[in-house]
Amino acid sequence: MSDNRITFLIQCEDSKGIIAKVTTFFYDEGFNILTCQQFTDNIEDAYFMRVSLDAKDLVMSRTELEERFAVIAAPLKLDWKVYYSVDKTNVAILASKTSHCLFDLLEKHSEGKLNCNIPLIISNHDTVKYVADQFKIPFYHLPVTSENWEAQQREIKRLLQDHQVDLVVMARFMRILSSEFINSFKEKIINIHHAFLPAFQGANPYKRAYERGVKMIGATAHYATDDLDEGPIIEQDVERVSHASSPAGLTQIGSEIERKVLSKAVKFHLDHRIIVTDNRTIVFPETEG
């Protein structure tokens, strides 16, 4: 199956005939529709769609395809984006001291499982430099204090711009990014929170999970927003625990969930499977095996 894809993500107010008109447009333009997924939100009367096409079938320029699509999209009032899989997303990873999420992302990337470039890793410590070195990825150590954090964020931004980064992955990065920073990367910063949101927002979730005596712990990947740990959730998972786990033990068990969830969420994003609506996400699952 061709890996060269064109993916349309579409949302609009629900009405009759959207799928008929959109699929007919692609058919008329000579495309083979590889996957077509839709979801009608009956509560909000909203419609969401993901269509992936075989890029082999593109016989015009991108601009022309997009202009033609805009013609049928306008009367339907479609809010749409198109992605060409040959355009690999540039991903920057922010890390602090823990290595497991970083390791998992770099390993999956090196095995060809994440369709992106990883031009740089930024950290406020040098603890995980050895991981970046193992995978031969440039590592920028930017130590942070409360005094220099604002300046360092500007430095991070500069590095991101220099490398044309289009997705920032906070792999257990422990500093809180400013509203200004976050809003300049709206829906382009994925964070992993080491708890099953909305439980245990903020600091020390494993300790608090231990104190609450929960029987399962989890991790949550979400887009970062102004409000700490309150952004739209992309993916979550849990593991069973018992009274036998201390906070340290929960941290160990949790690390396995964190890495799995973060990598899954990053892959959903890189494969253009996510639409954000109303602080929630529509995630169109993989259907091609």
Place this chain on the structure above:
Amino acid sequence: MSDNRITFLIQCEDSKGIIAKVTTFFYDEGFNILTCQQFTDNIEDAYFMRVSLDAKDLVMSRTELEERFAVIAAPLKLDWKVYYSVDKTNVAILASKTSHCLFDLLEKHSEGKLNCNIPLIISNHDTVKYVADQFKIPFYHLPVTSENWEAQQREIKRLLQDHQVDLVVMARFMRILSSEFINSFKEKIINIHHAFLPAFQGANPYKRAYERGVKMIGATAHYATDDLDEGPIIEQDVERVSHASSPAGLTQIGSEIERKVLSKAVKFHLDHRIIVTDNRTIVFPETEG
């Protein structure tokens, strides 16, 4: 959301334009497409689709709708079936001595969760008659011996025909139906096997799971075919177990999985979410919450 649905299940050889043409047809006929799910099997070059429409939008007779659909279906060589949700499926349950799967089905049915009628329960024992009585469903006790089994199967068939049964659910029914019986209800007999197929086909799966020392056990709901426990799988699930479970313990844990899996599979069937292909099933999941 309207419960009055028209559901089309479609399969064919894959080709360009199927979704465009099918959805355009429904749009042109004035239908609101409530859900549209498709799957392209790239290995077999096969295409599968499930479309559900709001029956309120049906302004012609069923025959007319079906004739018109046949017109666009023919050139696409669609193999299709249509279901009207007001036509409730008549379900017969076959049981032997264990009650938990039967209980779960009857309870879900009485809570309105299974869109069907249950006109009768047939059993080769009278052990579970009290369950049928609790739910006020006619119970037919047909004791079976190796000598009378052929005759009893004819009697079962007669009862099924009298009640216009369109789905037979074997809820831990322990006799093996003849090929002849099974073939007269092709893809209309759902069986629950108390193991995670294809492991432990046949008798005493819990005992054999114990002996193998597996760390998870499961249950499998499948359409019954000529070959025991080899029919197309509809749904499966597992639970973690340990060395601590004896065969009796596994039986207890397994009963919870069996009931959950069987009820799920029956609901998939009643909601017309299943297409059988090549001894496998395409199951279109619920997407309306």
Place this chain on the structure above:
Amino acid sequence: MSDNRITFLIQCEDSKGIIAKVTTFFYDEGFNILTCQQFTDNIEDAYFMRVSLDAKDLVMSRTELEERFAVIAAPLKLDWKVYYSVDKTNVAILASKTSHCLFDLLEKHSEGKLNCNIPLIISNHDTVKYVADQFKIPFYHLPVTSENWEAQQREIKRLLQDHQVDLVVMARFMRILSSEFINSFKEKIINIHHAFLPAFQGANPYKRAYERGVKMIGATAHYATDDLDEGPIIEQDVERVSHASSPAGLTQIGSEIERKVLSKAVKFHLDHRIIVTDNRTIVFPETEG
């Protein structure tokens, strides 16, 4: 394996030799120790133990056994309770309008899976009377208004005393019991909250889960305390959900988790597997299969 058990639940400050002394005591008294589980909480320096003995080996009166045990328990400062499985717990179920948790408990009880008597069901509605009738259990309909709630709680208490109830199960009972009521049944009221605590405490958890856009929902069984939904958690479980589920859909999916979790928690309690410590529970799992 004998069902006739004597179960000791023990807790104390940790020190050397507890397990040696306790197990030696039972051995010296002629008991076969069927199961012995222990847990040392290194953070709190606390020790917890569950020992189950074959009651066949009891050759003295209960009083004598307990007096003798007290002799070795005192120097170790053991805080202990003993249970005799022939003494079946009397369980009262409080229900409101939803039937699934009630159904599951009554079904498991009728299948002999819950070692208790269920002498009565109390409800503030008559909606689920039919379930009580099916299982032939006395049903008390006590309609509740804000004016009469205090009086009705006294009536409930009276009914519980009359029936010598030792465990109250709130099976989606929607009224909030007073502190006074709860404290008179300390660690003897199990409630099922239809969310994965500590997320979504209080009302409408499914609606709030939907709004938060979580990717998993759960249910939590806990001992009721003064603080709503904050009591020690006994058992929890989750199911994966997606954007496709509306609050109504989440309610359906959630109902299956609720019944499973509540029945599990009730069984843990009836089998004397739970020690409450510090608003958390130590749950000694089944190890006999």
Place this chain on the structure above:
Amino acid sequence: MSDNRITFLIQCEDSKGIIAKVTTFFYDEGFNILTCQQFTDNIEDAYFMRVSLDAKDLVMSRTELEERFAVIAAPLKLDWKVYYSVDKTNVAILASKTSHCLFDLLEKHSEGKLNCNIPLIISNHDTVKYVADQFKIPFYHLPVTSENWEAQQREIKRLLQDHQVDLVVMARFMRILSSEFINSFKEKIINIHHAFLPAFQGANPYKRAYERGVKMIGATAHYATDDLDEGPIIEQDVERVSHASSPAGLTQIGSEIERKVLSKAVKFHLDHRIIVTDNRTIVFPETEG
């Protein structure tokens, strides 16, 4: 909590007083029993026990401890082994072309999560040499043909002996070891089979899982025995799949299960949590968090 442990693994025919006598012995010798887990197999009348002690409390030589323990063990006919956690197990990893299991083990090892040394990696291909290099572990490329396989196995054995290897982990190593090789490392070779045993033993399990249309796939870690994929199972896990996954897709999903299961099984072994009995394993879970 001290990491310096002494662990006893004990099995015998069940009889009264074992736990009393064993725990009393350790208490009398001045040990703090950190964990004590037991399991009575009522079907086989067998008893299994795992005791871990704080090595700080060892005030005699190992030989003396073991001789003294032998004295109480003899009349109880205990079959026992003792392990000192300061003696790190030397682990050799055998790999072929797939890297994910290898990666996971090396990463967990480098994060201090696996209590062992990994002195060498052996492979019949050079495909994964880069992973060994990243983690700076000696890599031995031994190309295999049907003609040289016997000789190469002797070479592998020589390497294992030179490095005093005490555990061999087959991390998707695709050659079949001879009976002779396996029997010289009885219960010291852990293999990961990429299916949920006993389903799909042998070659191409993902393809066969696809053809069978299973709704879950899994992986199984087990001790290698003479009979391919039939050795005692240590750990298993599954993931839900659907019709949408081709064999290639199942391979991807399966790789995540394989790495998780293999690492878990290796950790159980390294932490001396496993007793093999009757082609099954007793696995004493972690209870210290």
